[in-house]
Amino acid sequence: MEIVVADNAGFCFGVERALEMVTRGEEPIDAPIYTLGPLIHNPQVVERLRRQGVRQVSSLDEVSGGTVVIPSHGVGPAVQRQARERGLRLLDATCPFVARAQDHARALAAEGYQVVILGDKGHPEVAGLVGAAGEQAVVIEHEDELAAVRVGARVGLVTQTTQATARLAAVAGALAERSRELRAFNTICAATTQRQESALRLAQQVEVMVVVGGKNSANTNRLRQLCEQTGVKTYHVETAAELDPRWFRNVGRVGVAAGASTPNWLIDEVVQALRGMGG
Ligand code: F3S
DSSP: OEEEEOSSOSOOHHHHHHHHHHHSOSSOOOSSEEEESOSSSOHHHHHHHHHTTEEEESSGGGOOSSEEEEOTTOOOHHHHHHHHHTTOEEEEOOOHHHHHHHHHHHHHHHTTOEEEEESOTTOHHHHHHHHHHOTTOEEESSGGGGGGSOOOSEEEEEEOTTSOHHHHHHHHHHHHHHOSEEEEOOOOOHHHHHHHHHHHHHHTTOSEEEEESOTTOHHHHHHHHHHHHTTOEEEEESSGGGOOGGGGTTOSEEEEEEOTTOOHHHHHHHHHHHHHTTO
């Protein structure tokens, strides 16, 4: 069995940067260190951080001192304000591309546009975008949901950084038909697009795809969806322990893709395990 790893797989710039800020930052960080939600959407990396003393909290109420790290996918301005009011030290690891999407959302709202956000409802990055645009912002996951939305004359569109370009194009097209003025920002980040294109290319050349990454990772889930849409049998695993040898019986070629929050050591472990299954 031949094993092919996607050209672009694993950690992106924003995730590497966030991890470095916390583990090898140039400035000393006041302990204890807390992250607001997972620092990145990969449970195995978060577990390693926990063993190094970095604790994950879901709310500022659980923090009484030390440093609070804003994760790579960002938080809304209200949370940042609250942290400052409580005198907590903030280490902002928000990815610059997420921050750029927030800036566009804020500016569109300030200029009077009805802000539409294409993103996964309930995802922290989308909550941060809503925080920037204001509570009247509309969040949709699919162009079909626009049928139930009252679309105004002037609409501004921003996108969660991990969305698929085809979905953005569909939503922008639907909004253009129903508004007088549409300002659409493509805030999908290049790392996302590259990983999606690599995974799609590979999925068309193999019999089975294995997508490695957190089950809570939006960009990894998107890779799984895109691979499945090509019709190839696709398995999403977080670790090598989840691989089942029966998936690869009589398979000549298997592809491995990984999300932007998946570390190389997890990809390597999966490849090693596949070799042990005849790769
Ligand atoms: Fe940033 Fe893109 Fe990664 S937005 S965190 S570089 S997936």
